[in-house]
Amino acid sequence: MTHANCPRCGGRLARDNDSGRCAPCHAAERDRLSAPPKVPASFWEHEPVRLALMERHLGRVIRAYRCHPYHGRVALPQSVVAGWLGITQAQLSRVENGPPLVHLDRLAHWAKLLRVPAGRLWFRLPDQPCWIDASLIADGADRADGEDQLTEPGERSTSAVRMENAPGQGGGATDRRRFNVLAALAGLAAGGHTYLLAEPVEVPRNIGMEHVQLASSLVDDLRRADAAAGADLLCDIAIQAHTRLSAWAARASYSREVGDALQSALADLSIEAAWLAIDADRRSEARPYLNEAITRARIADDPRVEVRALTHLSLLIRESQPGESLHCAEAALRVSGGWATPRLTTLLHLRRAHAYAVLRDASGFSREMSKARRELDRGSHEDDQGFVHFVNVQELNGIEGLSYLALERPERAVQSLHSITANPSPGHRRNQVYYTVRLSEAAYQQGDVNEAARIALDVLPVVRQINSKRVSQHLAQVRGKLAAPPQATTTSRRFVDAYDQAVSV
Structure with missing residues (x-):
């Protein structure tokens, strides 16, 4: 027998040692039946592990993990690893040899248990911060004062997004805006989606549930990036990803089960693309995506997705086609009958209330607002869908304020909108800012020029x-009104000068 080294610590093994471990390492691993060991960074460079990670198949990653030389000459038994994961040996065998897992909660839980580095995963772990390669912020794009560099400690991702993949920002892009677009794109990269933005993208011949999971997780990542960076920076990204995934659905083959799930996932992606277009004030681009979402939802027989699409369509057209907006909200109420939560019903009544206000139907507006208040008083529900989480007292007051503006009752609009700024909702910053800008508009319509300018200057x-x-355009309209010579005051001039200086940067 020849000398060998311990694969765990590198120490020399005795000639008669046939365990594959030195005595200290053998003793240290006696408790391995209870939890996975803490492995060195080089563990993940082992070729079988690296290839399994590239294949995006956690079952194969687990098998490569079990058979790693770090554990000794004998692979870890399936029964031991299954115990760590909380499943049976037979279940682990199916995981290792079956199709890829698509349930994100299980993927994330097992990856954390095995301590797989986040930068090597093809999905985002819960509460994982976005990262940015330091090289992305070089070349003159310094970080804004007070911004932390969003880098995963000790990790360097292999799928970094470079600046040329970002949508053009025009001549007025600031360093902060450049940083934000990088952060948004990096967040998508952390979820493994950046190859959808590269040229060319190969269309798979067959689509499985892993592709459905990709589309679903992409929507989640877009929502998170939208909250951090704003729709202006993400709209083109969402549209491009939608185009790529739609091509997959059109050209590839898949089973009936996968097809239904894929239609629902693509409908969700269409809704997200439409929302980003609305918030980026590219409203004409939004409606085709919502029409597509409704069609896909009906093909998949998914009423929840159909209701989401109808709710967004009602928002999109409430100013230009208030009558049709009413019908969209009514259709959503009808489709969701029997399962709608109070928050969802509140939102649909708010959609109808605002549409009635645009139609100058004060009684219809009051009736729908009363229904919305009654539903909101019923509280939240465990079945609330993610897209209704912004529906709260502040949102109700905001819609009430906008409706009073449409009814040309600015004094009531000021009361409703002021209640939002007096009791802000920290979790919904963009809505808070939007309604503050609209409060400035209401103050102007009420005739209080100085108050309108003060609010606009602060926000x-x-x-x-x-x-x-969408928010910027409303503030630009306030600027135009306050710049009119008859309205000029010291405060209004201060705002106009500050606004002009800000947009010229």
């Missing part, structure tokens, strides 16, 4: 940060 720096063209 100007935040508007520049959230990257919502």
